[in-house]
Amino acid sequence: MATAVMTTLDPKSRSAARGMSDLTIRNLFIVPTIVFLIVFNIFPLLYSLGYSFTDFRASSAAPATFVGLQNYRELLNDPFIWSNFAITAKYVIVSVVGQVIVGFGVALLLNRDIPLKGLLTTLLLLPMMLSMAVVGLFWKLLYDPSFGIINYTLGLGSFEWLSNPDMALYAVAITDIWMWSPFVMLLSLAGLSAVPKHLYEAAAIDRAGSFYTFFRITLPLVAPILMIAIIFRTMEAFKTFDLAYILTSQPTTEVISIRLYKMAFQEWQTGRSCALAYIVLIMILAITNIYVKYLNKVKER
Amino acid sequence: MAHIQLKNISKTFGNHTALTGLNLDIADGEFFVLLGETGAGKTTTLRMVAGLEKPSEGQVFIDGVDVANWGAAERDVALVLQQYSLYPRYTVRENLEFPLKSKIRRIEPDEIKTRVDRVARTLRIEHLLERKTDRLSGGEMQRVSIGRAIVRKPRVFLMDEPLSALDAKLREALRTELKNIQMNLGQTFLFVTHDQIEAMSMGDKVGVLNHGRIVQTGTPYEIYNNPRDTYVASFVGSPPMNLIDGKLVNGRAVMAPLNFELPFAGGAKTSGATDGRPLVFGIRPEDVYLESGAPVEARVHDVENHGVEKILTLRVGDAMLRATVPARTDVEIEQPVRFAWDPDKVVLFDKASGISLRHAG
Numbered sequence: 001m002a003t004a005v006m007t008t009l010d011p012k013s014r015s016a017a018r019g020m021s022d023l024t025i026r027n028l029f030i031v032p033t034i035v036f037l038i039v040f041n042i043f044p045l046l047y048s049l050g051y052s053f054t055d056f057r058a059s060s061a062a063p064a065t066f067v068g069l070q071n072y073r074e075l076l077n078d079p080f081i082w083s084n085f086a087i088t089a090k091y092v093i094v095s096v097v098g099q100v101i102v103g104f105g106v107a108l109l110l111n112r113d114i115p116l117k118g119l120l121t122t123l124l125l126l127p128m129m130l131s132m133a134v135v136g137l138f139w140k141l142l143y144d145p146s147f148g149i150i151n152y153t154l155g156l157g158s159f160e161w162l163s164n165p166d167m168a169l170y171a172v173a174i175t176d177i178w179m180w181s182p183f184v185m186l187l188s189l190a191g192l193s194a195v196p197k198h199l200y201e202a203a204a205i206d207r208a209g210s211f212y213t214f215f216r217i218t219l220p221l222v223a224p225i226l227m228i229a230i231i232f233r234t235m236e237a238f239k240t241f242d243l244a245y246i247l248t249s250q251p252t253t254e255v256i257s258i259r260l261y262k263m264a265f266q267e268w269q270t271g272r273s274c275a276l277a278y279i280v281l282i283m284i285l286a287i288t289n290i291y292v293k294y295l296n297k298v299k300e301r
Numbered sequence: 302m303a304h305i306q307l308k309n310i311s312k313t314f315g316n317h318t319a320l321t322g323l324n325l326d327i328a329d330g331e332f333f334v335l336l337g338e339t340g341a342g343k344t345t346t347l348r349m350v351a352g353l354e355k356p357s358e359g360q361v362f363i364d365g366v367d368v369a370n371w372g373a374a375e376r377d378v379a380l381v382l383q384q385y386s387l388y389p390r391y392t393v394r395e396n397l398e399f400p401l402k403s404k405i406r407r408i409e410p411d412e413i414k415t416r417v418d419r420v421a422r423t424l425r426i427e428h429l430l431e432r433k434t435d436r437l438s439g440g441e442m443q444r445v446s447i448g449r450a451i452v453r454k455p456r457v458f459l460m461d462e463p464l465s466a467l468d469a470k471l472r473e474a475l476r477t478e479l480k481n482i483q484m485n486l487g488q489t490f491l492f493v494t495h496d497q498i499e500a501m502s503m504g505d506k507v508g509v510l511n512h513g514r515i516v517q518t519g520t521p522y523e524i525y526n527n528p529r530d531t532y533v534a535s536f537v538g539s540p541p542m543n544l545i546d547g548k549l550v551n552g553r554a555v556m557a558p559l560n561f562e563l564p565f566a567g568g569a570k571t572s573g574a575t576d577g578r579p580l581v582f583g584i585r586p587e588d589v590y591l592e593s594g595a596p597v598e599a600r601v602h603d604v605e606n607h608g609v610e611k612i613l614t615l616r617v618g619d620a621m622l623r624a625t626v627p628a629r630t631d632v633e634i635e636q637p638v639r640f641a642w643d644p645d646k647v648v649l650f651d652k653a654s655g656i657s658l659r660h661a662g
Contacts, residue, residue, distance in 0.1 A: 198388075199386055202380065204373040206449070207403040208399070217388060
């Protein structure tokens with residue numbers, strides 16, 4: 001197939017003069033990428049799969065012994081791990097739902113002729129462009145119980161956002177919503193502006209109310225692109241680490257990636273953490289697959 | 302049913318003037334066709350009647366009521382667009398039901414089903430009812446789109462070039478169908494098109510629009526036989542009317558740059574047609590005929606065979622003239638022929654203003 005698509009080389013070109021064929025040039029472009037992928041992605045992936053069946057510890061010189069499925073068996077029977085997963089699930093749901101509501105809502109507001117629309121959109125995208133660590137650090141200041149601006153403006157006195165075990169996870173989710181709603185907004189805006197204007201006119205002529213128009217025309221047409229935004233945000237939220245790690249250290253905010261980090265680099269249980277990483281990977285694949293199936297169904301309609 | 306009036310409508314978009322001083326009167330139950338080139342302001346006029354656009358100046362009346370502050374929903378109009386505007390992801394039935402499910406007027410489910418089925422039968426799309434709209438052909442989509450307009454029984458039907466995107470055969474069929482629907486419903490139709498054949502064959506009345514102004518309104522017969530100016534004369538009719546510069550001298554038409562003469566004695570009497578005044582002579586191709594003893598000689602420049610007739614392009618000097626002759630006329634390219642015209646059918650236009658002398662007086 002690839003050869004059929006390729007064009008023939010201009011016989012007068014310099015590459016031709018050096019005696020390079022189309023195939024050589026193609027390989028010149030592709031081989032570095034493939035080498036890169038193998039060295040940095042595929043090899044570690046397979047290597048860690050191997051470790052996940054051993055009791056290897058990167059901190060000790062002791063050779064790794066093969067333990068079979070023991071790591072997986074123990075992890076899946078560990079109630080603490082399951083509570084980490086539950087925390088992660090709660091975090092993913094709160095943060096993704098929040099981002100979709102805020103992002104899509106702002107996109108609806110922006111999807112009309114308003115002055116300074118371009119500038120406004122750019123400004124709204126700023127949070128997304130900041131580094132996670134920076135966002136974490138300065139929201140820590142915003143949340144501060146004694147001098148934080150959030151408590152000051154909301155008049156909450158010295159309400160403890162981050163050291164309150166029941167609130168901390170929501171505080172992290174709020175920060176994530178603030179940071180990533182613009183992403184959902186951007187994609188929704190693209191979807192919204194792709195809805196042909198004449199459909200709205202037709203609906204107005206057909207005397208459809210604004211709610212009816214929204215649910216019967218706007219939403220179905222934006223659904224596929226909104227779905228893509230949700231897939232991206234779910235995957236990201238599922239593996240979230242830096243925000244939660246920087247903001248708090250409550251047991252109630254220990255999402256699965258923090259658990260994984262601790263297991264791998266504080267407890268040095270390298271083999272076991274490889275197994276946990278694989279469990280997380282399989283879960284993300286499964287969730288994404290469900291979404292993609294649904295996306296295809298939405299697109300078909 | 303409704304009587305529509307547009308009074309002194311002007312519309313500007315930024316620096317661009319789309320319409321100026323437009324007056325229209327569309328009688329109840331009339332099939333009114335707005336004819337004009339692309340960019341003449343036809344669609345803008347239509348959208349103003351629909352309430353999708355507000356006039357910069359002037360008023361729109363529906364049944365004598367000024368509807369300036371009414372939205373599209375309150376005006377109770379139906380709109381069929383060239384791009385169909387079917388709601389994607391829904392079946393044909395759901396599309397047809399859409400206007401009936403509006404909250405403004407509740408309709409019983411049984412009633413909805415009856416109406417949709419009746420419309421589907423009228424438009425012969427019953428077999429498509431459960432199909433998704435993106436699986437339809439262009440003609441089927443346009444039928445559904447017309448169906449969505451009919452199903453609601455609006456006061457006025459507005460159609461914006463609904464047939465333009467269809468292929469020739471289908472366009473012809475739907476043209477007849479639409480006209481029949483209009484006659485059966487007895488509704489007011491405002492139909493916009495750039496196709497003069499559509500305008501002539503469907504309209505009870507035709508309004509010719511040029512650069513945002515109504516040039517002429519009248520029955521297709523009036524528009525065709527008595528054009529108000531050279532624009533209408535050249536826009537309506539296929540092939541268009543021949544327009545030749547010249548003047549009258551002693552009851553003969555003397556074509557100025559071409560130096561040929563045609564008798565004009567007994568031609569249509571028109572005031573103002575004084576000898577020597579610079580004029581444009583307009584003659585329809587079917588009123589030009591070939592005859593062995595005719596006064597002017599020309600050469601056959603081109604022959605178009607249309608089956609029932611042939612359209613000849615005649616060359617006199619370096620000017621071209623079209624003539625429609627019966628198909629059995631045997632001519633060859635570059636063959637010399639003699640032609641004459643029917644003086645009664647000649648329309649005189651003032652050279653400077655382009656306005657027909659019959660209308661000027």
